[in-house]
Amino acid sequence: MKTVLITGSSRGIGFQLARCYAADGWFVLLNGRNEESLRQAQVLLENEYHAGTDIFVCDLSVTGSAEKLYDSVRRKGYLPDCLINNAGVGYLERSWKIPEDRDEALVVLNDISMMTLCKLFIRDHAESGTGTIINIASTGAFQPGPYIASYYASKSFVVSYSRALAAEAEQYGIHVCVFCPGPVDTEFYERSGGRAPAGAMDACRAARYCYKHQSRNVVIPGLLNRAALLVPSGIKMKIVGFLKKKQLK
Numbered sequence: 001m002k003t004v005l006i007t008g009s010s011r012g013i014g015f016q017l018a019r020c021y022a023a024d025g026w027f028v029l030l031n032g033r034n035e036e037s038l039r040q041a042q043v044l045l046e047n048e049y050h051a052g053t054d055i056f057v058c059d060l061s062v063t064g065s066a067e068k069l070y071d072s073v074r075r076k077g078y079l080p081d082c083l084i085n086n087a088g089v090g091y092l093e094r095s096w097k098i099p100e101d102r103d104e105a106l107v108v109l110n111d112i113s114m115m116t117l118c119k120l121f122i123r124d125h126a127e128s129g130t131g132t133i134i135n136i137a138s139t140g141a142f143q144p145g146p147y148i149a150s151y152y153a154s155k156s157f158v159v160s161y162s163r164a165l166a167a168e169a170e171q172y173g174i175h176v177c178v179f180c181p182g183p184v185d186t187e188f189y190e191r192s193g194g195r196a197p198a199g200a201m202d203a204c205r206a207a208r209y210c211y212k213h214q215s216r217n218v219v220i221p222g223l224l225n226r227a228a229l230l231v232p233s234g235i236k237m238k239i240v241g242f243l244k245k246k247q248l249k
């Protein structure tokens, strides 16, 4: 039975990805900070798909936590065939008003833990010549984001790192995909201090798109999101700034 490790999988896109894998008979390793939410997700997967699951409570915004998570996974005897770096946060605010420790934790979660887990996974798989990594970025990666600057910048890092890693790891039989959704209807917005825009994609639909198209290196769901790649980044930045400024409290 194949095993997938999905960070931030107690709800939202991560949980919907967990459903895709569980439906296909994979053993799913769930991660998040809240044990109760993880247990609820576990019960849902087991009831819906009779899926094999395990949970790993770990706050990946803490330096060194990615190593601890991966170590716990390996010590329990799991060797994931697929790693999905999904856990991520963003803050809607004037950049200088965000406390330094909040932004630092954002970078550790969105970038450093993602990068560390990729390294640990590839070291385990380089000899066997198999394995897949999916890193969750955002269409926010493709232009700067006024009033949500650290989040957009962190996602640019995810795209750039993932594409470079894909080129390196391919020769060792390891596939790297970066998934870049536009707005998705989850608790992300509420927690970031904003609200989901009208027309945000359903999380289940976004996850299914990712699951289906993961053999590509860069996956962007939605025709409009793909068409937006053709718009110069300076123009997109102005639109983002205008829309985000309206949401500031």
Ligand SMILES: NC(=O)c1ccc[n+]([C@@H]2O[C@H](COP(=O)([O-])OP(=O)(O)OC[C@H]3O[C@@H](n4cnc5c(N)ncnc54)[C@H](OP(=O)(O)O)[C@@H]3O)[C@@H](O)[C@H]2O)c1
Pocket (backbone or CB within 6 Å): 007, 008, 009, 010, 011, 012, 013, 014, 031, 032, 033, 034, 037, 058, 059, 060, 061, 062, 086, 087, 088, 089, 109, 136, 137, 138, 139, 180, 181, 182, 183, 184, 185, 186, 187, 188, 189, 191
């Ligand atoms: N929603 C969107 O519009 C959108 C668009 C593009 C990209 N994305 C990206 O998609 C990914 C998932 O977002 P989502 O919308 O599904 O968000 P969400 O609904 O807020 O879910 C986030 C998940 O990550 C976990 N998490 C949060 N902080 C964590 C930490 N420090 N350590 C470990 N787990 C943590 C949460 O569980 P706990 O809180 O219990 O830890 C939860 O399971 C993120 O990387 C986000 O940037 C989202």
